[in-house]
Each structure stands twice: as structure tokens, then as C-alpha cells.
Amino acid sequence: xxxxQPNIIVTGTPGVGKTTHxxxxxERTGLRHVSVNHIVKDKECHEGWDDEFGCWIVDExxxxxxxxxxAKAGGCIIDWHACDLFPESWIDLVVVxxxxxxxxxxxxxxxxxxxxxxxxxxxxxxxQVLLQExxxxxxxxxxxxxxxxxxxxxxxxxxxxxxWLTQWRKDNAG
Ligand code: DAT
Numbered sequence: 001x002x003x004x005q006p007n008i009i010v011t012g013t014p015g016v017g018k019t020t021h022x023x024x025x026x027e028r029t030g031l032r033h034v035s036v037n038h039i040v041k042d043k044e045c046h047e048g049w050d051d052e053f054g055c056w057i058v059d060e061x062x063x064x065x066x067x068x069x070x071a072k073a074g075g076c077i078i079d080w081h082a083c084d085l086f087p088e089s090w091i092d093l094v095v096v097x098x099x100x101x102x103x104x105x106x107x108x109x110x111x112x113x114x115x116x117x118x119x120x121x122x123x124x125x126x127x128q129v130l131l132q133e134x135x136x137x138x139x140x141x142x143x144x145x146x147x148x149x150x151x152x153x154x155x156x157x158x159x160x161x162x163x164w165l166t167q168w169r170k171d172n173a174g
Contacts, residue, residue: 003074005031006092006168008161011083011134013125015107016097017148022079024158029077029165032070036080039066053117060085081130084137093164094138095157096131097148 008031010018019035026033037056040046045063046056064085070076071090078086083094099107104125108118124130134143146157 002172003072003092004172005073005075006165006172007071007074007076007078007090008093008095008165009078009080009083009086009091009134010095010097011080012097012130012148013099013104013121014081014113015104015111015121016099016125017154018079018081018097021095021097021148021154021157022077024154025077025161028158028162031075031077031165034067034070034076034078036063036067036078039063052114053120054114055117082133083130084133088138091138091142092168093161094134094143095161096134096143096145097157098128098131098145099125099148101126103149 008025010022010025012018022033022035025031040056040058040063043062043066045059045066047059048057049055050057064087067078071078071086078091083096101122104122105118108121113121131143131145144160146160147153148157
């Protein structure tokens, strides 16, 4: 059955501004902010905690099962630092947020990330790992890359996604 509301992924390296964007978007659009981190933790979709990198070791099958009903209903803004595990049929738009490395360094240092985790994330942003993952996993027209260094950029990103949503609703009405 066709969705009456789209599903949007907001992805990017930790610290690019996913949560901040998703919260603002949810407030403006009425779509739901779906924090994959919370689902992994609350529904125990993991095989334990990775001490070196300070993150959960995710059980992807369990995670997809936990998200399936909500994704099929539509109207999700999915907030996560990966995007290649979701079936393409679930997703209507993939937003990849990007940030300059000096800004990312400041944001991750403020979070007191362990050195290995900080370095891995900086490298990942410089190598545009998430952008590549999105382009490899989804149709070219579904993937948009947006800069997230300043609050002006964030405002214009949210405006742009809202415009996309208005158009999607028109195209899929009836
Ligand atoms: P993520 O969810 O990708 O890990 P976040 O939304 O928690 O990132 O943002 C990390 C920090 O950076 C937080 O203090 C808010 C700030 N921030 C994010 N995007 C920003 C932007 N475009 N302009 C200014 N600050 C931003």
C-alpha cells in the first residue's frame, strides 16, 4: 500500500547536526522524529557495547524488525549515522548533512569523544563516507547533500526539506 506521508532519512557523521535538524523538521512538519539510537537502546537491537568506539554493536535484522511497522506507516524522519541498511522501498528522501572538519572537531571535542572515536569520525567526514554510502544505496535523485556549519545553513536546509515535503504531498495526494 502506498504511504500517505513520506519517510526521510537524515544522515551524516556524528556531530553534523542530524538531531537538531530532525527536531526542527518534526516541529515544523508534524512528521515524527525517529531516533535510531533510541530504538537500538530501548528495544535492545544490539549485541553489546563497543568500548573502544563508545557505541552499540547494532543487530541490523532486529533493528529493521523493530522499525518496520512505523516505516510502512510513513511520516518518519529517520535520524542515524548510517543509511545503507534500510530497504530502498521504505525511503523517499535521503538528506546527507556535511560539515567542515574544524567545526566537526569542535563539536565532537565538546562531547568529550574518546580520541579513537573522534579521529575515526573526522576521517569519515573528510572521506565523505556517508555521502558515498547514500549514493551507493539509493537512487541518485533521492539523495541531497546539505551543508550544516551554521544556523543560517540549518534554517535554509529545513526550508528546503519542507518545500520538498509540500511537493511530495501534492504529487501523492488522492
Ligand atoms: P548529530 O545528531 O548529527 O550527532 P547534533 O544535532 O547533536 O548532531 O549537533 C551537534 C552539535 O552541533 C549540537 O550542539 C548542535 C550543533 N549544531 C548542529 N548543526 C548545527 C548548525 N548547522 N549550526 C550550528 N550549530 C549546529
